[in-house]
Amino acid sequence: MSYPTQPTASHFINGQYVEDTDGAPIEVIYPATGEVIATVHSATPAIIDAALDAARSAQAAWGAMTGTERGRILRRAADMMRAANHDLSVLETYDTGKPYQETSVVDATSGADALEYFGGMAATLTGEHIPLGEDWVYTRREPLGVCVGIGAWNYPTQIACWKGAPALACGNAMVFKPSETTPLCALKVAEILHAAGLPEGLYNVIQGLGDVGAALVSDARVDKVSLTGSVPTGRKVYAAAAAGIKHVTMELGGKSPLIIFDDADLENAVSGAILGNFYSSGQVCSNGTRVFVHKAIKHAFLKRLSERLATAVIGDPMDPQTSFGPMVSERQMSIVLDYIAKGQAEGARLVFGGARMDREGFYVQPTVFADVHDDMIIARQEIFGPVMAVLDFDDEADVLARANDTEFGLAAGVFTCDLTRAHRIAAGFQAGTCYINTYNDAPVEAPFGGSKASGVGRENSKAAIEHYSQIKSVYVRMGDLEAPF
Ligand SMILES: NC(=O)c1ccc[n+]([C@@H]2O[C@H](COP(=O)([O-])OP(=O)(O)OC[C@H]3O[C@@H](n4cnc5c(N)ncnc54)[C@H](O)[C@@H]3O)[C@@H](O)[C@H]2O)c1
Numbered sequence: 001m002s003y004p005t006q007p008t009a010s011h012f013i014n015g016q017y018v019e020d021t022d023g024a025p026i027e028v029i030y031p032a033t034g035e036v037i038a039t040v041h042s043a044t045p046a047i048i049d050a051a052l053d054a055a056r057s058a059q060a061a062w063g064a065m066t067g068t069e070r071g072r073i074l075r076r077a078a079d080m081m082r083a084a085n086h087d088l089s090v091l092e093t094y095d096t097g098k099p100y101q102e103t104s105v106v107d108a109t110s111g112a113d114a115l116e117y118f119g120g121m122a123a124t125l126t127g128e129h130i131p132l133g134e135d136w137v138y139t140r141r142e143p144l145g146v147c148v149g150i151g152a153w154n155y156p157t158q159i160a161c162w163k164g165a166p167a168l169a170c171g172n173a174m175v176f177k178p179s180e181t182t183p184l185c186a187l188k189v190a191e192i193l194h195a196a197g198l199p200e201g202l203y204n205v206i207q208g209l210g211d212v213g214a215a216l217v218s219d220a221r222v223d224k225v226s227l228t229g230s231v232p233t234g235r236k237v238y239a240a241a242a243a244g245i246k247h248v249t250m251e252l253g254g255k256s257p258l259i260i261f262d263d264a265d266l267e268n269a270v271s272g273a274i275l276g277n278f279y280s281s282g283q284v285c286s287n288g289t290r291v292f293v294h295k296a297i298k299h300a301f302l303k304r305l306s307e308r309l310a311t312a313v314i315g316d317p318m319d320p321q322t323s324f325g326p327m328v329s330e331r332q333m334s335i336v337l338d339y340i341a342k343g344q345a346e347g348a349r350l351v352f353g354g355a356r357m358d359r360e361g362f363y364v365q366p367t368v369f370a371d372v373h374d375d376m377i378i379a380r381q382e383i384f385g386p387v388m389a390v391l392d393f394d395d396e397a398d399v400l401a402r403a404n405d406t407e408f409g410l411a412a413g414v415f416t417c418d419l420t421r422a423h424r425i426a427a428g429f430q431a432g433t434c435y436i437n438t439y440n441d442a443p444v445e446a447p448f449g450g451s452k453a454s455g456v457g458r459e460n461s462k463a464a465i466e467h468y469s470q471i472k473s474v475y476v477r478m479g480d481l482e483a484p485f
Pocket of ligand 1: 150151152153154155177178179180208209210211212213214215217228229230231232233234236237250251252253254284285286382384410449450454455
């Protein structure tokens, strides 16, 4: 292997790499081959303590700096990430198995966007002046303190930045725990931030499974928890954070609807369905995996979709021509294959794919089921893999009610050339992130997050500031103060 995937050490604390081999080893497996490419160690109680203490001691001075000074460091880190894009993309590909064709334009790029955006915003975070006759109130927008970030495995660099950038811009310190499946990329984010001038202790990365995450969430030194993960984990983390009355952001799972009307541009609609189901081998939280297709175009849609899926280049993720890679792990591959078996057992019609690929690594074919009914398991549960469920409809009000009939509310999309219908449907969706004639765009300028069981709070955009800062209000009396006795 030409790229050094083994990090200098497992953790990054107080501005430097730290190792503690007493922690249980965690093997990092390259999903395209099944080969072990690195080993890190789970954080011991001493490592957890060191990271939280470092964050606690560094935060006050950072919070007292001007926003301009903080922002300058974040923007420098953004430039350094862009300059290192190739190496970071290669590492992301080894960590996740996602094709370099994707990682080279999405992951470090999106992370750098977040650092640049929140770096630019840091100096604008001010309070307000509220006149009350001759008295007045002013507000101060203050940091929360120590924020814990806990990541999922599908976008390790992006998640580390989407949480770190707004947290740091607002004057907080962060302890980030990546997913145990993809522990490598966040270490590089920490390295770059400190090389860009971030004072030590402000962005710490420690490794571990759910037990390390749980220890962080319940620690009294922590003021806020931001989780990206599944709904079941979200329920546990939200409950543990509530016990300590901590702030939370919950970026959880979904089973999002994508509605395609008979007046839609078919080629664009097929593109949307492909992007919303097969990008990153289907391992995207906001994917539109329930594709409602108007009966009048069902045949044409499935035909064109199958033709285009047949042109997917499936293979070595490091080959720039490859457009579809493996699942992140053997475990995730078997979860997906189980769902495919359930779809067949429930009587859904397999239109494309449906099997593990006959090659090394954890590859599952892009898979499409048609004639799916609302109550089938493959239409109700998040699969988190390349499995599209196509459902029929012919009435607008009915399809909107069916689209919303789910515990999830992360994303939703509609393809139609009818302007008023597009906005009517978008207004009717019970979802935090909606798309008209496109799918899965996630620019840093736009709020991102879920409603219902899919989450609490928003990442990106000005909205994220509300979740990484708090308002203090100061009443100022200008005259004498009267009291009853
Ligand atoms: N909404 C979003 O922005 C978004 C983005 C990406 C992924 N996701 C979701 O993430 C899921 C896939 O990722 P995953 O399999 O890594 O999710 P997961 O819920 O299994 O794990 C997420 C993280 O939580 C940690 N964790 C597990 N139990 C914990 C506990 N009790 N306390 C604290 N931390 C704990 C894990 O170690 C991991 O780092 C999918 O459901 C997907 O939809 C959501």
